[in-house]
Amino acid sequence: MAKPELSIGEVLRILRAEFSGVTISKLRFLEAEGLVSPARTASGYRKFSADDVERLRYVLTAQRDQYLPLKVIKEHLGAIDRGLRPAVAGPPVAPSAPSAGPRADDFGATGIELRLTRAELLAAAGVSAELLGELESHGLVVADGKHYGGDAIVVAQAAAELAAYGIEPRHLRPFRTAADREVGLIEQVTGPRRTEQTEQLAALTVRLHTALVRSRLPR
Amino acid sequence: MAKPELSIGEVLRILRAEFSGVTISKLRFLEAEGLVSPARTASGYRKFSADDVERLRYVLTAQRDQYLPLKVIKEHLGAIDRGLRPAVAGPPVAPSAPSAGPRADDFGATGIELRLTRAELLAAAGVSAELLGELESHGLVVADGKHYGGDAIVVAQAAAELAAYGIEPRHLRPFRTAADREVGLIEQVTGPRRTEQTEQLAALTVRLHTALVRSRLPR
DNA sequence: CCGGGCCTCAACCGCTGATCGAGGGTTGGG
DNA sequence: CCCAACCCTCGATCAGCGGTTGAGGCCCGG
Structure with missing residues (x-):
């Protein structure tokens, strides 16, 4: 049996x-x-x-x-x-104990590593092949072999919405540059492998970025 | 004191x-x-x-x-x-690898505009006056007259945590630049007054930025 | 053909994590 | 002195989670 x-x-x-x-x-x-x-x-x-x-x-x-x-x-x-892998939030920073304690936050709603074909990406993001092409030519979306990651959906959707405001992919290049620099800084600290620490640091820098943008918006 | x-x-x-x-x-x-x-x-x-x-x-x-x-x-x-560090259980071993999903707070759910004195900001963020001074000298935190906005708390905290990784305020200047450019782009579309639309656009660009950073982290 | 095991479905339960409102004191500015 | 805004306590109430209970009934091995 x-x-x-x-x-x-x-x-x-x-x-x-x-x-x-x-x-x-x-x-x-x-x-x-x-x-x-x-x-x-x-x-x-x-x-x-x-x-x-x-x-x-x-x-x-x-x-x-x-x-x-x-x-x-x-x-x-x-x-x-679904063969995907999630990740766990570590404990918060202890109050009055500034040890480099991990802290997870609003970075990434899913934590799931997705692999999409081009067609799947187009369908999931609901954007035109043309827009996606432009995004790729400006390096805003990159395929890893034949597949795209889940973030590509978000990028494509955001780009589509921004296009409605008259902001085109080519205007978004500085975002790519900024992101590259940000990742560069992170890798300088955590090395070229993606670890728990990488994610934490990324969450932190993104939080910083968000707060900075908010703080600089007109009153 | x-x-x-x-x-x-x-x-x-x-x-x-x-x-x-x-x-x-x-x-x-x-x-x-x-x-x-x-x-x-x-x-x-x-x-x-x-x-x-x-x-x-x-x-x-x-x-x-x-x-x-x-x-x-x-x-x-x-x-x-009592000076101990709390024990935290890791995820179960069973059907697969590590995991997890924190949630996404959105861009600006607050509504009320916070105005803090320097002392209040220091207390709220739990950072040293020295760090705050450095942040100000690099333009990462700016006072509006005698007061700071609520985002300054987040900026200061993030900077403090990053400092624990050896990343100092001066390394953060590019963030300021990126944020300025981002806000500039937004203002080009919505004008110099802060409206509903400004917020929406900012939420969008921040979302874009976050997804780009994620997508460029090492696999 | 009997007894233990299993089934469904609806009602109920105790605990956690709050929220609400009544009734009333405190503070600061005009 | 007054008023608005803020703060207090305490008891009642609540919603959702994570089950439990029980009535009524089928299934299966010995």
């Missing part, structure tokens, strides 16, 4: 060994919330695969050790399912 | 710049839960010190970015008070 599929009661006994607070009703609840989707027998009994159990273990661990809300755990699982 | 002590309303305005969901009643609630203990005037008014504000910032950040329950945050603060 290659794949033993377990009944809910069996799963319960397995997980009980590791997590004290688990009950049958909780497992059913987690299914109702969309965190696992066990198969069913013809008569409606749940059949849990080894993967399902693994998934439950993930959920219960995240809940117990990180206090994450189910909603967030669900998003993480969704990302994992 | 007279440390400026802030009333609850002042604290509110300061924290609003950074955290959208904070209210007076929430601040009082957090005191009731034992997360901060501001001093009181003879007549019973709360007086928040710079440390209190920092503590609140820690609480709000931990809540927003790590979804920690207040109970846990309180324990962490207790540990920090």
Whole structure:
């Protein structure tokens, strides 16, 4: 028998060994919330695969050790399912303790690494191939081989909206330059590999940039 | 050296710049839960010190970015008070790699224009007068007469954190230049008065900038 | 054919994390 | 002295999350 599929009661006994607070009703609840989707027998009994159990273990661990809300755990699982990888916010800077503590903030709403074809990008951003071409020629959007990252969507959309104000891609070159310089500065500190620290630093510089722009807008 | 002590309303305005969901009643609630203990005037008014504000910032950040329950945050603060560093669990091992998604506050949800004295700015940002002086000499923070805007807090804090990575104010000049150019572009479109449209455009360009930086970070 | 296991669905629950309002004092400017 | 704006406490209330409970009923092995 290659794949033993377990009944809910069996799963319960397995997980009980590791997590004290688990009950049958909780497992059913987690299914109702969309965190696992066990198969069913013809008569409606749940059949849990080894993967399902693994998934439950993930959920219960995240809940117990990180206090994450189910909603967030669900998003993480969704990302994992799509073969994408998310990232965790570190602890805030301790008050009155200026150690270089990590601090995550509004940098990147998804944390998901996306890989899109050109066609997918056009569809996702809802822009014309022409605009995208211009953006590429000015170095505002770059493909990595045949694929574009998720940020390209945001860039393209923003560019499209700006075009409605009469601001064309060629006017946006300075943004590219500024971004390059910013990244250069970051790499000088953290080196050429992308780490947790890289992200934190980027979040910081972006925050700085945003505040600076705000502060310089007319009163 | 007279440390400026802030009333609850002042604290509110300061924290609003950074955290959208904070209210007076929430601040009082957090005191009731034992997360901060501001001093009181003879007549019973709360007086928040710079440390209190920092503590609140820690609480709000931990809540927003790590979804920690207040109970846990309180324990962490207790540990920090005793000179320890709080233990933080990493993400579960299960179905895949590290992760996570902080949320995106938008560009300017504040509404109210903050006006701070130099002392208030120092207290709110928790930075040294020296750092602030340097920032001013490089044009990163500017006073409008005797007062500073709320963005100055964010600028100063970001600069302080960057300093911990060895990035000094003088390295930040290009940010000023970039911000100036960005604002210049915006003003070319919307004119020299600050309107709804100015804000929208600024939000757009900042979004563009952020996405560009992200897209250019090493893979 | 019986008993334990499993099913659904709706109602209920306790806790967290606040919010609200009544009723009333404080402060500062005119 | 007055008024507006601000601040106070305390108790009631609330919404959402994360489940639990129970009624009523089917399924399956011995």
